[in-house]
Amino acid sequence: MKKIFCSLLLVSFCIGKSTLAQEVYQFTKALTITSVHHYGREAIYTDQLAYQYFANTLKAPVAGQTFGTNDSGQTVIWKALEADSLNRFRTREFGGGGTYLYLTYSSDRDRSALLHVKGNSALFFNGEQHTGDPYSSGWLYIPVQVKKGLNEIYLRSFGMVQARLLFPEKPVILNVEDPTMPSIVLNENNKTLQGAVVVINTTAQALKNLNIKSRINGSELNTALPVVPALSIRKVSFALNADGVDQKGQFECSLVLLQNAKPIDEKKVTLEAVGPTEKYSQTFISYIDGSLQYYAVAPQNSSSDNSSHALFLSVHGAGVEAIGQAKAYQSKDWGTLVAATNRRPRGFNWEDWGRLDALEVLQLAKDRFNPDPKRIYLTGHSMGGHGTWFLGATYPDKWAAIAPCAGYPTLKEYGSADGKIPDSSRSQMEQMLLRASNQSDVVKLVSNYKPLGIYILHGDSDKVVSVNYARQMKKQLADFHADLSYYEYPGGEHWYGNESVDWKPLFDFFKWHQKLPDSSLNTIDFITSNPGISPSNRWASVQQQIHPLQYSRIKLNRNKNKRTITGTTENVQLLKLDLSNFGIHTTVTIDLDSLNKISYTTSSDQDSLYLLKQNNQWGITNQPGFEQKGPHRYGTFKEAFNYKMVFVYGTIGSKDENEWSFNKARYDAETWYYRGNGAVDVISDKDYSQSLYKGRNVIIYGNANSNSAYKLLLQSCPIQLERNTVKAGNHIWKGDDLAAYFIWPMKGTNNNSIGVIGGTGLKGMNAATGNQYFAGGSGFPDFMVFSLGMLRTGGNEVKLAGFFDNAWKLSESEMIQNK
Structure with missing residues (x-):
């Protein structure tokens, strides 16, 4: 008989003036184990409890019972835990990291309920996985079906956890x-x-x-x-x-x-x-997923002619709302300040969909306020300081100057609840997976800051984000950057009032800077690791790479008098050059990498040129079709969650497979809502059609035998996921415990993609349940195949991972296979 821990508490609970529930069950007793899971900013995760759960070997916990061993081989024992007077389970008392809580509820009948948990990252309720509230926001209520008898909950948690069941009056x-x-x-x-x-x-x-x-x-x-x-x-x-x-x-x-x-x-x-002159919030429909988002505005406080006024994009810190960010600034008489949201106060660390949110708001602000294009500036504090470093290095041609305040440069050194991006001192397989995170490492992109004015502001007593990060970047920049201003605020902690962001010398520095027009900037030194994120700097664009997601660099010099472009490239397959500043009917000589020289005569004053590198020679080529990789659609797997994606669950598999498919789609939708303030259409394969959902990405849950949309969209894909089999070109794996994530371009579209999340059987599907691809900065390649055993032993059970080539074909040189 399973031991039941319960304590019934009947209270009145209200939202505003309306009753949500009159009956509430408060969990006050639990069992706990620690150091049994690791989820972070990477494709590999381990979870000893989930592994046992999915392998059907998990025993009902009892206090003092041995669970097994943790990642370090130490014996793990279930321990009883009682909530404190505020109904909080303090898991740090038992070691903190990698914690699970086991809760139970006994019901006299089947009924609907709302599970309200704070401080957890995910949970299993009677075997169904749901998202969590790791930041204890408090507004996440998960609908669950309570069954008659024993109901079991496993909470993946850290820190302090509160949990209760609410029984609503209304369905x-x-x-x-x-x-x-x-x-x-x-x-x-x-x-x-x-x-x-x-x-x-x-x-x-x-x-x-x-x-x-x-x-x-x-x-x-x-x-x-x-x-x-x-x-x-x-x-x-x-x-x-x-x-x-x-x-x-x-x-x-x-x-x-x-x-x-x-x-x-x-x-x-x-x-x-x-x-009209006060700070305000402006909502808009996002192109990312069709959801409603907002940005905040601190309007220019002058009624003078605004035809040449500036625009300041401010990116906020963790836990800060955009409207709060805007209110930290005094309005300026020479420009408008706009604060983007990162989708949530914590969101995506200004990477991934936080990055897209910043770009979306920037464009909306430019369209609305019509700023002087030479006077666009970027600043931010804390996590927004990281956002400033990241967005500044990733899009150096968008800003006249940037000013990171109390910021950390990279998630490889400073992490949050999702941890740090691991370093690359790993196995070949893990290095292949981490390649997809290269763009996050702004230290490797430091030369991109050359054309920008940079003002670094940091309190010298900051205990949250050490001033050493500012000093590190100052040292990195000092060797080559002539336009750098640096100030350590004496005695300044992480936040020392509004001057932490609204610092007059910082805005004076901005006022002194204007972005040069493309016609005046004749030298380019630009690094990118992903043309799908960051292809261009001014008049040059990396369209395709030789080795996907490794660093590419172009160092180019343009001489309009001599009509030449010279320079070097690294890891560049296809290069686009804008020749508009040379004028019409001008013969331009291009000399790259000390290889063959190319002569080209412009046909218009808006001409551009595509150069392809093959057999150690550069040659003129046509613009590639949309069916090839390019800035419009480059991968990786996470790119499938752009462009108003729709989640399609399967209904033609077994009962268990169909239930997994729906539950997983719902779990991802819950997580997308929590992390990204988003909204997704979750539909069955029977309801999907390409005409009805034209122009939208598709996420398919299941495999070719369990989801009818799979065969409709993925017949030409070289990776095939079927019941008991995964095929990737000539590679074949057998078994019911294999999982896969991969992306594939949607045929007949310019930029739409299909993402696949599934497995070869129920065990494999369960292995794919983890969704840390929503963690900001986490790296996922174009495809990866792994087994349920990854949850137990990590990277050794990743069978295959890598990137498609520029024609979306499998290339043995761009993937790693474990024997």
């Missing part, structure tokens, strides 16, 4: 604890503003025919909503008309959730109306 709930809302800016058009809140579906059926009716200051709007899958959460956007608001202050917006035109829940959210 469908509007949750307004995590809204994305705009400000009402007076004297602007506020008729079609957009906000977003969460719909919680605790039923076993998908919710269709939903609408939200918004009402503010007497004005109503009705918005149709997407489908919310069974037992799931989804953040949904809606329209609201605030044009009737004509004074500053707080205004309530009533929201009514309707199904088939009948009200099923109602909540209120608050919007703030601000004056």
